[in-house]
Amino acid sequence: MIYLSYVISLIAVYGVLTISLNLSVGYTGILSLAQAAFMGIGAYSAAILLTQWGFNFFTTLLVGMAVAGLVSWGLAWATLRLKGDYYVIASFGFQVILYNIFLNWIGLTRGPFGIRQIPPPEIFGFSFLGPQRYALFTLGILALCLWVARRVGESPYGKVLRAIREDEAAAASIGKNVNRYKMSIFTVTAMLASVGGALYASLITYIDPFTFTIHESIFILALVIIGGSGNVYGSVIGAAVLISLPEMLRFFDVPTAVASPIREILYGALMIIFLRLRPKGLLPERITSGVVR
Amino acid sequence: MEFWLFLQLLINGIIAGSLYALLGISFTAIFAPTRIFHFMHASVYVFAGYFLYQFAMGWGWPVPVSILVAVLLAGFMGVLAERVIYAPLRRMGAGSMEMLLSSFGGYVILQNLILLIWKSDPRTVKIPEVLKNGIPVGLLTFTPLDILTVITAGAALWAVTLFMRHTKVGKAMRAVENDPLGATITGIPTEWVRLVSFFLGSVLVAVAVTFHVVDKGLEPTIGVNAVLVATVAMIVGGVGSYSGAALAGLMIGIAENLGIWQIPSEWKNTITFCVLVLFILFRPRGFFGHRMTRYEG
Numbered sequence: 001m002i003y004l005s006y007v008i009s010l011i012a013v014y015g016v017l018t019i020s021l022n023l024s025v026g027y028t029g030i031l032s033l034a035q036a037a038f039m040g041i042g043a044y045s046a047a048i049l050l051t052q053w054g055f056n057f058f059t060t061l062l063v064g065m066a067v068a069g070l071v072s073w074g075l076a077w078a079t080l081r082l083k084g085d086y087y088v089i090a091s092f093g094f095q096v097i098l099y100n101i102f103l104n105w106i107g108l109t110r111g112p113f114g115i116r117q118i119p120p121p122e123i124f125g126f127s128f129l130g131p132q133r134y135a136l137f138t139l140g141i142l143a144l145c146l147w148v149a150r151r152v153g154e155s156p157y158g159k160v161l162r163a164i165r166e167d168e169a170a171a172a173s174i175g176k177n178v179n180r181y182k183m184s185i186f187t188v189t190a191m192l193a194s195v196g197g198a199l200y201a202s203l204i205t206y207i208d209p210f211t212f213t214i215h216e217s218i219f220i221l222a223l224v225i226i227g228g229s230g231n232v233y234g235s236v237i238g239a240a241v242l243i244s245l246p247e248m249l250r251f252f253d254v255p256t257a258v259a260s261p262i263r264e265i266l267y268g269a270l271m272i273i274f275l276r277l278r279p280k281g282l283l284p285e286r287i288t289s290g291v292v293r
Numbered sequence: 294m295e296f297w298l299f300l301q302l303l304i305n306g307i308i309a310g311s312l313y314a315l316l317g318i319s320f321t322a323i324f325a326p327t328r329i330f331h332f333m334h335a336s337v338y339v340f341a342g343y344f345l346y347q348f349a350m351g352w353g354w355p356v357p358v359s360i361l362v363a364v365l366l367a368g369f370m371g372v373l374a375e376r377v378i379y380a381p382l383r384r385m386g387a388g389s390m391e392m393l394l395s396s397f398g399g400y401v402i403l404q405n406l407i408l409l410i411w412k413s414d415p416r417t418v419k420i421p422e423v424l425k426n427g428i429p430v431g432l433l434t435f436t437p438l439d440i441l442t443v444i445t446a447g448a449a450l451w452a453v454t455l456f457m458r459h460t461k462v463g464k465a466m467r468a469v470e471n472d473p474l475g476a477t478i479t480g481i482p483t484e485w486v487r488l489v490s491f492f493l494g495s496v497l498v499a500v501a502v503t504f505h506v507v508d509k510g511l512e513p514t515i516g517v518n519a520v521l522v523a524t525v526a527m528i529v530g531g532v533g534s535y536s537g538a539a540l541a542g543l544m545i546g547i548a549e550n551l552g553i554w555q556i557p558s559e560w561k562n563t564i565t566f567c568v569l570v571l572f573i574l575f576r577p578r579g580f581f582g583h584r585m586t587r588y589e590g
Contacts, residue, residue, distance in 0.1 A: 029390070031390055031393065031394075078570050078573065078574060079570065079573055081573070081577070082573060082577070086528060086573075088330060088393065089330075089524045089525065089528060089569070090569065090570070090573065092521060092524070093521055093525065093562075093565070093566040093569055093570075094566065096517065096518070096521055096562050096566070097562060097563050097566050100559060100560065100562055100563060103559070104557075104559040104560065214517055215401070215404075218397045218400070218401060221394065221397065222397070222398070222401075225394055257412075258409065261405035261406075261408045261409050262405075262409075264401050264402075264404075264405045265401070265402050265405045265406070267401065268397075268398045268399065268400070268401030268402040268405070269398065269402060270398075271394065271395070271397065271398035271401070272378065272395050272398040272399065272402075275382065275387070275391050275394055275395050275398070276381060276382065276385070276395075279387070279391060
């Protein structure tokens with residue numbers, strides 16, 4: 001039961017991260033490799049403020065979101081004028097830099113030693129201590145994220161995002177400020193990613209820089225693709241499938257040094273297979289109405 | 294004293310920059326004709342290094358033979374990536390985003406194969422000590438290996454430029470770069486041209502990793518940095534321009550090494566990234582590019 005709750009929490013945390021990336025990749029067609037960087041910002045904000053400053057978890061969430069939002073806005077301002085592949089390179093560079101900061105700014109992040117004993121969230125004296133309570137808590141946040149993402153997706157704003165994805169020039173020609181839309185959705189993505197990071201830190205109770213590498217970004221990207229880009233429920237399904245499947249490896253007698261590469265080879269292969277055979281993912285995008293106002 | 298330090302850092306920058314130039318050229322050779330953001334380049338880079346290690350240290354082959362075989366094998370890995378990953382997607386009519394995402398998938402698979410086969414411990418390849426003994430010139434030092442690095446990078450640039458200008462295949466590559474559809478219509482075998490560009494790019498990147506391995510050793514993680522530098526060099530140089538990519542690589546190397554004067558060396562990547570952002574903000578076409586707009590369409 002404890003193990004099951006842990007897996008459910010993990011799925012919910014990655015659900016949040018995947019939904020947030022789906023807003024950029026699936027809705028708007030901005031491929032970003034910096035998701036783990038923003039996740040890291042959230043995780044480190046939570047870890048540092050909780051362990052060293054005794055902040056409340058929800059305050060650290062807000063701080064993390066503010067930092068991630070500001071940073072992503074700056075990044076978007078500087079680089080979103082690039083199109084397609086070139087933007088990918090910029091976000092790739094940014095991801096590598098942030099990893100370097102987590103690793104080398106030892107005064108702030110304790111570098112490779114990581115931060116231990118991150119406490120669980122607490123509200124009005126009620127602590128979400130223990131796996132079952134924490135699973136409920138993360139599921140609650142996941143539901144909230146789903147609701148926000150759906151609202152964004154189905155609003156006129158979300159329809160403009162899809163229009164930008166399909167044909168940027170056409171969207172601009174009907175008077176939509178493409179750059180502003182891209183920057184705003186990218187900022188929302190980063191803020192939600194930082195929430196996911198904070199949840200992650202609090203769930204694992206220990207973070208170090210090696211979690212927030214480009215590989216994590218690619219993993220979350222794989223969840224978006226396999227779940228179904230443009231469909232937020234698909235993101236949750238993708239996270240559920242790709243997190244629970246490798247957990248099954250635990251029940252066989254596979255040493256960890258072998259199990260973790262096999263797990264990654266599995267999702268790399270799934271990514272290629274899905275793009276080839278089912279590019280729309282497990283749950284394809286549903287367009288509710290075709291009119292862009 | 295300050296002056297000598299500056300000169301030494303400049304020389305170190307030119308040496309590092311030569312390898313970056315090679316990386317930039319190698320990425321351009323693939324990206325310009327095929328327009329595929331070949332992230333698996335990172336894995337080819339690392340794999341070539343491990344091939345070399347396996348042949349030279351594992352099986353005791355002579356180092357020059359090992360290098361030659363490793364470089365050729367890397368070339369075929371590039372060809373394989375095109376045949377297995379990209380060509381089927383292209384036939385389906387997939388866009389550049391699907392290509393890139395599949396490339397990530399391939400990268401993850403290859404990267405973990407390396408972990409399974411060679412584990413993650415650092416490896417080294419021994420070469421004759423003569424190559425690594427410093428030559429003092431005034432207060433400066435550099436090694437014969439450094440000189441060889443710079444010469445190789447220069448020769449590679451020269452050879453690639455001649456190849457692109459004067460051979461039939463090179464001209465075909467430029468034609469495909471300019472207009473893939475038009476090239477097909479005029480009877481250029483575009484599929485084959487793409488294979489050549491993958492082979493060429495992968496061979497060049499294998500040459501780059503050879504120098505990295507004999508100088509600094511080998512770890513599974515070195516590929517990501519290499520691709521970051523390669524892509525930044527390509528953009529800063531102006532996409533499609535080989536001499537631009539080389540010049541940009543050289544510049545990044547110099548900027549990083551002069552930066553060490555004031556900034557600890559862990560922040561090297563940050564300097565690279567700053568160069569990229571500055572160019573995006575103030576000269577998005579790169580050094581020699583008017584071509585970026587063409588790709589944007």
